[in-house]
Amino acid sequence: xxxxxxxxxxxxxxxxxxxxxxxxxxxxxxxxxxxxxxxxxxxxxxxxxxxxxxxxxxxxxxxxxxxxxxxxxxxxxxxxxxxxxxxxxxxxxxxxxxxxxxxxxxxxxxxxxxxxxxxxxxxxxxxxxxxxxxxxxxxxxxxxxxxxxxxxxxxxxxxxxxxxxxxxxxxxxxxxxxxxxxxxxxxxxxxxxxxxxxxxxxxxxxxxxxxxxxxxxxxxxxxxxxxxxxxxxxxxxxxxxxxxxxxxxxxxxxxxxxxxxxxxxxxxxxxxxxxxxxxxxxxxxxxxxxxxxxxxxxxxxxxxxxxxxxxxxxxxxxxxxxxxxxxxxxxxxxxxxxxxxxxxxxxxxxxxxxxxxxxxxxxxxxxxxxxxxxxxxxxxxxxxxxxxxxxxxxxxxxxxxxxxxxxxxxxxxxxxxxxxxxxxxxxxxxxxxxxxxxxxxxxxxxxxxxxxxxxxxxxxxxxxxxxxxxxxxxxxxxxxxxxxxxxxxxxxxxxxxxxxxxxxxxxxxxxxxxxxxxxx
Amino acid sequence: xxxxxxxxxxxxxxxxxxxxxxxxxxxxxxxxxxxxxxxxxxxxxxxxxxxxxxxxxxxxxxxxxxxxxxxxxxxxxxxxxxxxxxxxxxxxxxxxxxxxxxxxxxxxxxxxxxxxxxxxxxxxxxxxxxxxxxxxxxxxxxxxxxxxxxxxxxxxxxxxxxxxxxxxxxxxxxxxxxxxxxxxxxxxxxxxxxxxxxxxxxxxxxxxxxxxxxxxxxxxxxxxxxxxxxxxxxxxxxxxxxxxxxxxxxxxxxxxxxxxxxxxxxxxxxxxxxxxxxxxxxxxxxxxxxxxxxxxxxxxxxxxxxxxxxxxxxxxxxxxxxxx
Numbered sequence: 001x002x003x004x005x006x007x008x009x010x011x012x013x014x015x016x017x018x019x020x021x022x023x024x025x026x027x028x029x030x031x032x033x034x035x036x037x038x039x040x041x042x043x044x045x046x047x048x049x050x051x052x053x054x055x056x057x058x059x060x061x062x063x064x065x066x067x068x069x070x071x072x073x074x075x076x077x078x079x080x081x082x083x084x085x086x087x088x089x090x091x092x093x094x095x096x097x098x099x100x101x102x103x104x105x106x107x108x109x110x111x112x113x114x115x116x117x118x119x120x121x122x123x124x125x126x127x128x129x130x131x132x133x134x135x136x137x138x139x140x141x142x143x144x145x146x147x148x149x150x151x152x153x154x155x156x157x158x159x160x161x162x163x164x165x166x167x168x169x170x171x172x173x174x175x176x177x178x179x180x181x182x183x184x185x186x187x188x189x190x191x192x193x194x195x196x197x198x199x200x201x202x203x204x205x206x207x208x209x210x211x212x213x214x215x216x217x218x219x220x221x222x223x224x225x226x227x228x229x230x231x232x233x234x235x236x237x238x239x240x241x242x243x244x245x246x247x248x249x250x251x252x253x254x255x256x257x258x259x260x261x262x263x264x265x266x267x268x269x270x271x272x273x274x275x276x277x278x279x280x281x282x283x284x285x286x287x288x289x290x291x292x293x294x295x296x297x298x299x300x301x302x303x304x305x306x307x308x309x310x311x312x313x314x315x316x317x318x319x320x321x322x323x324x325x326x327x328x329x330x331x332x333x334x335x336x337x338x339x340x341x342x343x344x345x346x347x348x349x350x351x352x353x354x355x356x357x358x359x360x361x362x363x364x365x366x367x368x369x370x371x372x373x374x375x376x377x378x379x380x381x382x383x384x385x386x387x388x389x390x391x392x393x394x395x396x397x398x399x400x401x402x403x404x405x406x407x408x409x410x411x412x413x414x415x416x417x418x419x420x421x422x423x424x425x426x427x428x429x430x431x432x433x434x435x436x437x438x439x440x441x442x443x444x445x446x447x448x449x450x451x452x453x454x455x456x457x458x459x460x461x462x463x464x465x466x467x468x469x470x471x472x473x474x475x476x477x478x479x480x481x482x483x484x485x486x487x488x489x490x491x492x493x494x495x496x497x498x499x500x501x502x503x504x505x506x507x508x509x510x511x512x513x514x515x516x517x518x519x520x
Numbered sequence: 521x522x523x524x525x526x527x528x529x530x531x532x533x534x535x536x537x538x539x540x541x542x543x544x545x546x547x548x549x550x551x552x553x554x555x556x557x558x559x560x561x562x563x564x565x566x567x568x569x570x571x572x573x574x575x576x577x578x579x580x581x582x583x584x585x586x587x588x589x590x591x592x593x594x595x596x597x598x599x600x601x602x603x604x605x606x607x608x609x610x611x612x613x614x615x616x617x618x619x620x621x622x623x624x625x626x627x628x629x630x631x632x633x634x635x636x637x638x639x640x641x642x643x644x645x646x647x648x649x650x651x652x653x654x655x656x657x658x659x660x661x662x663x664x665x666x667x668x669x670x671x672x673x674x675x676x677x678x679x680x681x682x683x684x685x686x687x688x689x690x691x692x693x694x695x696x697x698x699x700x701x702x703x704x705x706x707x708x709x710x711x712x713x714x715x716x717x718x719x720x721x722x723x724x725x726x727x728x729x730x731x732x733x734x735x736x737x738x739x740x741x742x743x744x745x746x747x748x749x750x751x752x753x754x755x756x757x758x759x760x761x762x763x764x765x766x767x768x769x770x771x772x773x774x775x776x777x778x779x780x781x782x783x784x785x786x787x788x789x790x791x792x793x794x795x796x797x798x799x800x801x802x803x804x805x806x807x808x809x810x811x812x813x814x815x816x817x818x819x820x821x822x823x824x825x826x827x828x829x830x831x832x833x834x835x836x837x838x839x840x841x842x843x844x
Contacts, residue, residue, distance in 0.1 A: 048649060049619075177639055181625055188619035333617040336649045339624060341640040344572070351779035358777060359770035366766060370521045403712055406782055409774050410716065410789070413767030414723075417759075420766075421727065424759045450730035453675055454723040460667045461719035465712065468660035470653070476712050480719075517521050 002504060007497030014489060015384045021391030033394040038401035038475055041349050043342030044172040045180050049145075049187070049332045051165055056137035056330035057130055058086050059192075064109065064123070065089045066235045070269060071105050082218060084234065088124035134165075137330040142167055145187050145332070147325035152186060166335060175342055182318070190287045190331055191322035193240035193260070195270070195305070196222075196232040198281040198293055206231040222283070224290040225309060232283050232290075237273050239327070242266025246323035248316045249306075256316035257308040260323060267303025275299035286319070352405035360386075360412050367416055371423050372517040377498050378419035381490040385415050388486040389479065398482075401475030411483030417454070418491035422447045427518050436506050440499050444492070451492065455484050523761055529754045533746040536806035543803050547690055550697025559696070562705030563643060565657070567650035569612040571627045572641035575634075578605040584634060591630040593623065603780035607640075615644045657711045661692075664718055676729060677818060683807035684725045687799045691721045691792060698791045704784045713788035720767070720789075721796030724760055725804040731756050732805065736815065737822050745815045749805045757801070764797040 024032030039046050065084045068091070072079050078094040079102075093099060096119060106114050106121075111129025115122045125133070138161060145167065146159040158170040169187065174180045199219050202209070206221060206229045214221050220234045245261040262270055274282070274296050283293040284307050291309035311319065363382070367375035389408060393400065426443035434442065459481060466477035499506070512520050563570055581599050588594035594610065602609040616622045624642035631637060645653075665685055672681035695717055699706060731752035771793060775786035 177624060177628060184619045332619065334619050334622065335646040337622065337642065337644040339642045341638060344640040348779060348781060351777055354777040355774040359773040362769040363766045370762065402782065403709055406774060406785060409770055413770035416766055417763040420759050420762050450727045453730055454726045457668050457671060457722045457726055458719035460671060461664045461715050464660050464664040464667060465715050468656045473708050473712050
């Protein structure tokens with residue numbers, strides 16, 4: 001029972017496993033483990049986004065200022081010159097009796113450094129707080145972008161933090177440039193909703209006022225979509241972080257509008273403000289553009305509002321998604337973008353398949369020509385090797401990229417190396433007059449250290465490539481490593497098993513030209 | 521079938537100085553090219569934008585250039601054919617950070633009216649990412665070489681390690697020289713090719729070195745290092761040539777049929793395989809003698825190692841038989 005040697009059994013099992021695991025990928029079956037094609041092979045959008053974390057710190061400072069202002073008004077604390085800049089907040093108390101109250105409030109806020117000079121307070125954030133805000137901004141951006149893309153209805157979007165401060169977005173489903181642009185806009189949308197009080201006392205002069213002069217009153221100038229200027233209080237009444245829901249609706253003229261709902265804290269602030277400011281205007285500001293500025297007719301309880309202002313239906317839909325999934329605390333920008341059209345991906349697959357097949361055929365024929373049946377055995381190992389690479393990649397859900405394809409093609413050329421080394425050793429021993437049985441045993445033994453050393457050094461290069469590479473390069477390193485390991489298994493164990501199984505036949509035939517391609 | 525006569529030992533060492541001279545010329549020439557002409561860094565490392573556009577029929581590049589001249593962004597863009605005269609590539613040194621409207625969108629607008637086209641690829645790399653990739657690429661190469669140096673030192677001897685790394689430097693230098701000579705844009709895939717070449721060329725060298733080590737142990741007659749090397753290189757010659765040929769075939773088909781996108785990668789590998797094969801036959805082993813490799817000392821070291829191993833086995837055998 002020569003066929004039942006352990007090497008041959010292992011090889012057959014490995015071969016069967018390789019075929020079984022690669023069939024779902026090769027025949028594109030609906031079940032079983034499958035290789036995912038990289039974006040460069042199936043088309044899609046790959047983006048590396050940067051996060052402008054400084055802006056997140058600035059907006060945190062603004063929202064602390066809003067909280068201070070609301071607290072002061074709520075508790076009848078009189079303050080003046082409440083100012084906000086990128087580094088902190090300053091204000092002046094009018095009544096020193098209020099100092100303990102406001103100081104107690106400030107103490108409750110975490111991460112603040114409060115300096116006091118008479119009745120003038122300057123507030124800054126601690127360095128740890130700044131750091132944690134920045135970290136949170138990135139995490140929040142990842143979550144927000146993921147949320148938005150999920151709701152957009154794309155197949156398998158990937159959104160992940162990459163490195164210290166970057167976000168990797170991969171969208172295989174993107175087919176057209178128009179679709180891509182819409183997705184990019186959706187991702188970029190700050191969706192920063194603010195409800196701001198119009199400075200009615202000075203609004204009449206809005207057109208003539210400079211931004212510097214506005215700042216003196218604690219105001220900023222914003223425009224609406226038609227270019228009309230509004231003078232609004234810089235510190236908003238509330239912002240989008242208090243939104244719980246946003247949906248597209250239609251007004252009486254059948255124009256799309258966005259209905260939003262506030263959480264309980266937001267609803268209370270909104271109700272209090274509207275009660276105190278009946279007859280004044282409230283600007284609804286989205287991403288620093290005034291969408292509408294209705295006059296407050298009465299106290300608005302219930303915590304819901306509406307943004308109107310000439311949206312298209314698609315636009316309203318995207319804005320609602322953006323509002324629902326939350327504002328970006330910090331704006332994102334593009335660091336790297338690769339968009340591959342589906343036709344280019346298909347072309348790449350076709351071209352590399354042609355290269356793979358023709359390279360494969362050349363190597364197979366050449367090995368048979370040079371080594372005879374030993375070449376056929378090496379070719380069987382090579383075929384097993386190819387199935388094994390595909391099967392293992394499918395098993396681990398690895399991504400096949402274009403350089404990965406090149407890696408497989410390259411493996412075809414290099415995989416026969418171990419068998420070439422072994423066959424050369426066997427030939428050498430046969431020439432020196434050793435019996436076939438001994439030549440084969442000894443050949444494998446002698447070849448082993450060279451095969452191991454050579455493959456391990458290549459593996460080292462592949463591992464380094466994986467550790468330092470990005471995207472497609474990683475794919476190349478993976479296929480290379482799997483290819484090296486698989487070829488060692490099939491070429492060392494597999495072919496040895498086949499020789500053992502055929503040993504009697506080889507010994508009987510004595511035709512070394514047929515078996516090993518040499519005349520002795 | 522056989523390539524080489526089985527009973528003949530070729531005298532490689534006798535002609536080593538000629539090959540060393542040729543290699544020295546090639547390496548110096550490559551370095552000169554790298555210093556004078558430099559590398560043409562592609563967008564992966566230098567940052568910038570590539571827009572690949574395919575038309576439904578052949579286009580005239582001069583016409584496209586004229587159209588693009590009108591737009592401020594594409595004024596300095598370079599336009600070349602890509603694979604066929606239906607397909608063009610627009611290269612820009614700039615990139616945009618703007619998510620809402622990027623260069624791909626602008627290119628679509630700028631090309632309006634030039635015919636029926638499809639934008640197949642827009643690659644944009646910001647300067648910061650490009651710098652990081654360049655740093656990482658350099659790191660990867662250095663770490664790979666260091667790791668190999670350590671591994672070979674442990675498995676062989678430090679002179680073997682140094683000789684193989686010098687052979688690597690030789691191969692990589694010449695491949696880079698070729699990349700510079702033909703102005704191939706250096707992108708991530710070229711880095712991958714260089715690192716593959718590193719592994720491949722080393723593979724070849726190690727197999728020859730393994731034979732030299734074996735020759736040192738096996739030969740009981742006192743022979744010179746040159747004889748040992750000649751024998752080892754000759755005995756591995758069939759294997760070296762055969763594996764190089766199969767790999768060369770495959771990479772050649774990749775170069776011919778792999779499409780324009782993979783051309784830089786496969787070109788680098790083609791050069792690399794030729795140079796790597798040459799260096800492992802003619803350059804790596806003579807380097808051993810130049811580095812002052814001492815046959816006798818190494819033989820003693822190996823003999824001692826072997827003795828220790830035999831003693832260990834003896835001890836184990838005794839232990840297993842319960843004699844200790």
